[in-house]
Amino acid sequence: MDNKEKDDKYFGRGNQALDLEVTRAKGSYIYAANGKKYIDFLGGAGVGNLGWGVEEIEEAIRKKDRPAYVYPNFYYRGWSELAEVLAKLAPGKLQKSYRMTGGSEAVDAALEMATMYTGREKILSIEGSYHGNTMGALSIGATKKKKGFPKLLEGFEKLELPLNSEKLERVKKLLSTKEFAAVIMEPVIINLGVVVPEKEFMAGLNKICKDTGTLLIMDEAITGFGRTGKMFASEHFDIEPDILGMAKAITAGHAGMGAVITTSEIDRQLSGKIGLYSSYGWHPVAVDASLAALHYLEKNQKRLFENIEQLAETFKNGISEVNFRKEPEVRIKGAAIGVEVYDEDYASNIKQKALEKGLLINTEGSSLLFLPNFQMPQKTALEGLNLLKSCT
Ligand SMILES: Cc1ncc(COP(=O)(O)O)c(C=O)c1O
Structure with missing residues (x-):
């Protein structure tokens, strides 16, 4: 065969x-x-x-002195080191990283965090977008892709393109209900063929989110780590994300990994309530790959x-x-x-x-x-x- x-x-x-x-x-x-x-x-x-x-990244992975595996409820130096690097690279007050195995998991964790933090159920996202293949990610993604599914999660509203200042009226109307836990999007929507939202839209969206207590989640699975010419694409805009998802280039392709980073304030509120256990999140090999890739990128x-x-x-x-x-x-x-x-x-x-x-x-x-x-x-x-x- x-x-x-x-x-x-x-x-x-x-x-x-x-x-x-x-x-x-x-x-x-x-x-x-x-x-x-x-x-x-x-x-x-x-x-x-x-x-x-x-070569530098491959060399770091070949390094031998690491445990085969670390159980999530132990301490591990590689985890705190990588979390520190991510906090340094991430925009605004984002500081606390959670371990994930990839982008879809990061998206679902971000949704979980936002709903738990706000006590609200609805989510606003961009029509036609792609955020991965878990049920949460599919639910915020393209409505047409839902057709094959008997049932996805409920409480999801979609904003149509274009993302310009005129669209802010609708955003305001929806978010003023204070029923929305979060707005989630890629800051530059690569999955729709590199759609760049208007700066006024992003600034307005940020303000409406802050005024209504709605969290702003940026899914930077593809846009993160330099893709759009800034370390994170959120930096092109006048916005302050509350939660940001990372994946893909986090290891430059050398191992599977994802992360969700949030502010210490949000993290404090979630502490002890949210269970984001991940058996393989930030496996030691992936951590070494990521540390080496991010070091190379920074250097x-x-x-x-x-x-x-x-x-x-x-x-x-x-x-x-x-x-x-x-x-x-x-x-x-x-x-x-x-x-x-x-x-x-x-x-x-x-x-x-x-x-x-x-x-x-x-x-x-x-x-x-x-x-x-x-x-x-x-x-x-x-x-x-x-x-x-x-x-x-
Ligand atoms: C914006 C975005 N979010 C999430 C995902 C899902 O990431 P993963 O394939 O690592 O689950 C992708 C993958 O293409 C993506 O582009």
Whole structure:
């Protein structure tokens, strides 16, 4: 039985895989069993912010002197060290981190925290968004995705795009009821093809939340750790999140991990009431990977963020030279690049052709999505953009 047959027989997939069997990943390239090498504009959907196989991080993981496992109700130096790093990197007064295994779990924990803290049941989120696959994450996500489910959680209201100052009227009307525990969103909505809310909307949303005692939750699973050109995308706006979810690039792809960070005030109120036990949250191997990845990110921040700015420019220019069927809408925030091509099938065809030519890209509905790593040489970006020209 070859690998594809075995996968087909035993491996559960919610959707169709791309025709690519990975054997190795290094820097900006993915290597496949068919001997081909692919330029990676997909970046593991936002996991690979530093490029693949960064030696310093791999070295830290190879380190031997760590326990095989730490039971959650023990103390562990790696946990307090990582929590301290996250508190330093996170915006505003966010200080107390909870251990999670990934982004979906972080979202559900954030919802749990907000409902318990406020004693309210309703949640406001963005229509069409994606926050993961747990029941809470699905419930705040795209309403249309609910169709296959007999029942999801209740009490969820959705805001439609665009997120501009006119939308604040509706936000005010909903939140003034004081029935909402929280508003949750990605600060830059990468999962809708890099939608950047208006600054006035975000500032207004922040104010209405504070005035009505509604918590503001930012899901930074993809946007966190530099993706949009700031350490956290929340920093682009005049907002003060009460809870923030992290995942994906928290280990730069070297191990599974997530985190929820909140203020010490909220944490104090929840203490002793909320049970966020996680058997594998912040496993010692993942902690070493994360500490090394975040250390690398901090140490090289200037160089990496400068390269992000250049990449943004290179992508903007490169995309303008691609001959799409119709003039696309290009949305770029740092190293998050969305290209609206107005047709889902057309977007999928481009993705398929790109794969055949040796370029990996993603799609979100009718948008192409590029999430290059922050160390991608401009030359590699140009090579990839050149390949894209022959795919439209
Ligand atoms: C914004 C956002 N939240 C949550 C998740 C879920 O994260 P995970 O796949 O680690 O559960 C994702 C994953 O794509 C995401 O993009």
